[in-house]
Amino acid sequence: MRKLTKQVMALSLLFGLAIGLVGCGNRKDTVTDSGSTKNTSTKKQVVRIGAVGQGNSLLGAIGVADSKGFLKEELEEVGYEPEIVGFAQAGPAINEAFAAGEIQLAIYGDLPATVAKANGTDTTIFAIYNSEEQMGIFVRNGVKDVKSAADFPGHKVIVARGTIYHQYFKSIIDDASVKEADIEEINTFSDAASLISSKDADVLITSTSIGYYLESLGLGTVIADSTDHPEWTSQFFGVGLSDYLKENPEVAKAVIKAMLRGQEYIQKNPEEAYSIWAGKSDGYTADIYKKVFAYDTSFDYFSPEITENTIEKLNHLNDFLVSEKLIKNSVDMKNFVDNSYYEEAKAEYDAKK
């Protein structure tokens, strides 16, 4: 019996250690695997870019760049190939993918990006996707008594926690002096539309694009949005794993150049841009996007440049997250962003013109 016990224990110990080592080792491999080898061959490296929503639903400047082939061109020039990965569960799912090293870059919101950073995932913001992501309050048909956030208590409100909508929600209820505890919140992003159509929820906090889309389906109305409160808007970023960016700076620069080309294209051909965006998701029309961007058709907010304003807004977000106990550690925003990629990319971009 003694001998057997010893053998069992020894085996189990080995087994346990093996798991631990494999676990550590695996993670490292996934990260370095898809990038660090400078290719001398003609085979291109794949860079996986996470995006919110199903399938290839990149919008904004990079969405246009993707559709017009700019993104592929820029990346191919430096020996890379893009693979867009959609995440139905939005920011939180992208964070998990980053933590596991499954994606190298992502286009997603400030709130989830900050949450990831605060929890130890080493990422860097290298570009702006949209410095003023507009959000709104969508109210279902038949719910007559909700005119503003003040009317939320007693209603079921869909708020996807850990996403940009979370902050907007908090901002508007604080503004209306409503306590969160008085509202019945439903935490989902992917099931939002079906819950609205099944009448299981009355209000949805979402982006204006989604809100207008639901309007077009006749499900309800966008009763308010953040166009009159720029401080309530969120920022959407281009984010990457820090190590990956450092080892493959051309990738970030290529993406930024694609964004610049995209932005220029949108400014010159806004109608076409609306159609391009509409074509990315079933049921969306160009009119929806026209409505979304009607408040400012300069499209300056698509500039990839990271500014002081960016950092200021991020600090504000950080304070919000800490005070709401959504993160435990503060994030040093100055070190979270890195505008050097933009600066180099812009210089190269201007030189080419």
Place this chain on the structure above:
Amino acid sequence: MSKEKDYIIKVEHLNKHFISGGNDIEVLRDINLQIKHGEFVTIVGHSGCGKSTLLKIMCGLVSYEDGVVERNGHAVDGPGPRCGMVFQEHRLLPWLKIKDNVGFGLKGLPKEQREALVKEHLELVGLKGFENSYPHQLSGGMSQRAAIARGLANNPTILLLDEPFGALDALTRIQMQKEITRIQREQGTTMVMVTHDIDEAIVLGDRIVVMSARPGQIKDIITVETRGQGHMRNSDEFTYYKKKIYGYLFEDAQEEQYEVEYMI
């Protein structure tokens, strides 16, 4: 008329068919049998000769369409309180205590009367004190005794036994044979017992019904002259009956002389 009344069980021209797997099997053919009050009749034959079916028809558990079967003067159309049965497995319900098993058929009676009857019959079978035990705590022999107590608890006039000791070991079996003889004598219950054990049939029976295999027919009914004369087993009379019954049951192998040697 009084002659009729002497027969507690009467079977006349009973035929029984079963349909099994699409085949029509003749199980019993022209069975004629009359059993008197207080008799102990054993039925012996090969397995599958229909003797259990005959017993179950007498009991009322199996229906019959062709023939006359009467019990206590009435045609049998189902089980009744005046006819008890003991099976080869004790069939005590495992979730009931022995006292509740034995009293299973005494539902209509007031509590005291039921308890008294249970106690009396447990004593009768030699299980005094085991009222509150569960069946799994009893040995095979003891369980079968409890089953007998259950069968007798409501004082039936008839007790039918279907190979009741078949599942017991040889020594216990002999013990139980003594017990059942004693009980029958004390209570005076008419007993009809099916067995495949020739020795048992001879030792216990006043009369022995010898049945042949499919279809089941009565070959002979042997009256035992000196029943109850203590241990008959080694007597010549015993050997005589045994040889006779063997002869009936192994007709095809008449050439072989069966030396009857029985050692206990």
Place this chain on the structure above:
Amino acid sequence: MKTIVRKTIVALIIPIILILAWFYATTRGNIPDGILPSISKVWQAFLEMVESGQLQGDLLVSLSRVVKGYLCSIVFGVVLGALIGMSRTMKELLFPLITVIRQIPIIAWIPLIILWAGIGEESKVVIIVMAAFFPILVNTENGISQTPESYREVAKLYKLSQWKTFTKVYLPHAIPQILVGLKLGLGTSWMAVVAAELIAATSGIGYRMSDARSLMRADVVIVCMLVIGLIGIVMDKLLGSLFSLFTPWKK
């Protein structure tokens, strides 16, 4: 006594090894917090959740849902199981359908149930019943229909009515099997409630896990998982002890 001590020690070997591996991986290895937080972090999170009363509150909500759903499942499962066990016609009528539905995992049902029953308490109870009722039904049916012919004959012999035969023979025989089904049903109820709360819920321990996930609080997720597992074990053991009280005739 000695065997219990030995058994407990042997049972703890693998968990202890896992804990050691966990400790090693989080201190020496370079697994980020997002994937596997350190033991101390998880412990911290646990203390916080208990102190604020959040853990207890969540557990209470989830457990009350389980109670409601489980009790409903017992009623449906035992009654229907007994009916199917007793009646050939019922079996032929219902059993094929039940067998087919049973193959569909509960996860697949959840979106449909939410669509039909909404996201309130009712839908959670429905989900639990869907999950727990099958093992109870199947085991009840089994126990009833497997009642040996020999016992049924005894009932016939003593001319018991259909109802009396059911209550005095079929049902007692089926009880041990029914209890097996009840045990399985409880475990399934507990799993189902967590699954139901992961999707569109506003309270409960499953909700807490989903919320923690949104905020990358792997430590909270792990606390929830451990608590869920522990409660499952406790419920199972309690039920087991309760059941042995009901079957004094089992050796």
